[in-house]
Amino acid sequence: MAVRVAASGWKPAVSLRLTSFAVLLICVLGLSVFAAESKKKPVEAKDQAGVLAEFKIEKGGRDLLLPVRIHEKECLFVVDTGATYSMFDVSLRRFLGEPIGTVEMKTAAEPIKLEQFNPPEAFVGNLDLREGGPIGCLDLELLRRVMGKDVRGILGMGFLKNYVVRIDFDSGIVRFCRGDRRRHPELGRAVRLYNPGGEVGGVLFVKGNVAGVGDIKFLLDTGRNVAGDLVKELFEKARDKKAVAEGPAATLAGTRRDRKTRIRRLALGGFEHHGLVMDEGNQNLIGLGLLSRYIITLDFPRMKMYLQKGRAFDRPDEIDMSGLHVWRVEGRTVVYSVDKSSPAEAAGIRSEDVVLKVGEADGAEMDLDDLRDLLTSGDGKEIKMTIKRGEEEKAVTFKLKKQI
Secondary structure: OOEEEOOOOOOOOOOOOOOOOOOOOOOOOOHHHHHHHHHHOOOOHHHHOOEEEEEEOOOOOOOOEEEEEEOOEEEEEEEOOOEOOEEEEHHHHHHOOOOOEEEEEEOOOOOEEEEEEOOOOEEEOOEEHHHHOOEEEEOOHHHHHHHOOOEEEEEOHHHHOOOEEEEEOOOOEEEEEOOOOOOOHHHOEEEEEEOOOOOOOOOOEEEEEEOOOEEEEEEEOOOOOOOEEEEHHHHHHHOOOOOEEEEEEEEOOEEEEEEEEEOOOEEEOOEEEOOOEEEEEOOOEEOHHHHOOEEEEEEOOOOEEEEEEOOOOOOOOOOOOOOEEEEEEOOEEEEEEEOOOOHHHHOOOOOOOEEEEEOOEEOOOOOHHHHHHHOOOOOOOEEEEEEEEOOEEEEEEEEOOOOO
16 A cells, blocks of 8 residues: 554553564454453464464455454455554444544555554454554545455554565465574575664565666555556656556545556566566555565564565566456446546446446456456457446447557
C-alpha cells in the first residue's frame, strides 16, 4: 500500500514480548478461550522447530491475504510491508477504545489523517496482534471494491517486524518462524534491508539497480501488486520513450491515474529482470509484481531478505490490453472507467456498465484477478462480454491490443 505514518505515543494494554516471526492470520478459537488454553498446552513440535504458524495463500503472487480473528469474528487482512502500522476498517471500530492520537499517513497518492488506537484483543494465528504497537482505523471500502474481496484490515510493520516471514508463491504457503543469529544460505541469496528513517518497526528498503538510473533504495511493499514505482525524475530517466501507457490506480487516499513504462533492466540481489513494467509514483518501491517471482524470506529482526528463484521468475510482465477497468460494487462487477481509444471503448462499453457475463462465466461470480488476467492475456485475443446499462442488456466483442 506504500503507507507510512509518523510514530506517536502508545499506551500498551498488555506487556510486550518480542517474538521472532510474524503470523499474519487469526485463525484460532475464541480469543479469551485460546489465551487460557495456550497457557496449559505444551509447546508443539512445529514451535520447537522454529515455525510458529503456517497459512495458505493464493499461488502466483496475487494479493497477500490472511484471516485475523477479533473475538469471534474472522476477517481478511492484507499483509503490507509498505504500511508502518496495522489498520482496522471502520466496520471494526466497535472493537476499539478511545483514540490515543492522530498521525499523518503518507499514501501512494496524498497524505491523509489517521486516528490511532491501542490494539484490541486479536490474534494472527496464535500470535497476539497487541504486540504490534498502535493501530489505525480508516475506511477500506475502495480497497474492497478494487480487490473484489471482503478485506477488513491491514497488517503492517509494527506487527511484522518481530518475525521471519517466508512466502512461497509457488506452493501458496506463508510460514512465520522464529529468528536466530545463524546464516541461512539454504534460503537463497541474502539481500540487506535498510531502515533509513531509523524508526523501530518502520518500513524497510532494499537496494536495486535500474538501467539508465543507477542504484536506488526501493521501499519493500507487499501491499502493491505491481512490479514497482519510480518517482517522476527517475521514471523519466528509465522510461522507454516508445513504451508509455496510462491507467487508473487505487490508493488508500482514493484513485489516481499514473503512467507506466517498460524498463530495460532491474538488478536485485544478484538477479536481473528485463522488460518489467514500472509505474510513476511518489516514491520508489518494489511490489508483488516483482517479489512474487521469488520464494522470499523476510528476516525482519536481522534486516535481511533471502531470494530464491520461483517458477514465475521469467514471467512476462504485461498490463491491461482492453482499456477496461472494473471493480466489485454490492456483489456486481461494475465498469469503473474505460480508456480513450481503447478496444473496450470501441466496443461501446461505458463507465457504470455492469458486466453480466465474460464468455460463459458469470460476471458477478468471476474473481476479479482472473478477469484482469484475461484482459492481459495476449495481443489480438477476442473477448466476449454481456453488459447491462440501465435495463438494457447488450453483447459486445473486442480484441485485446498490447499497449507497451
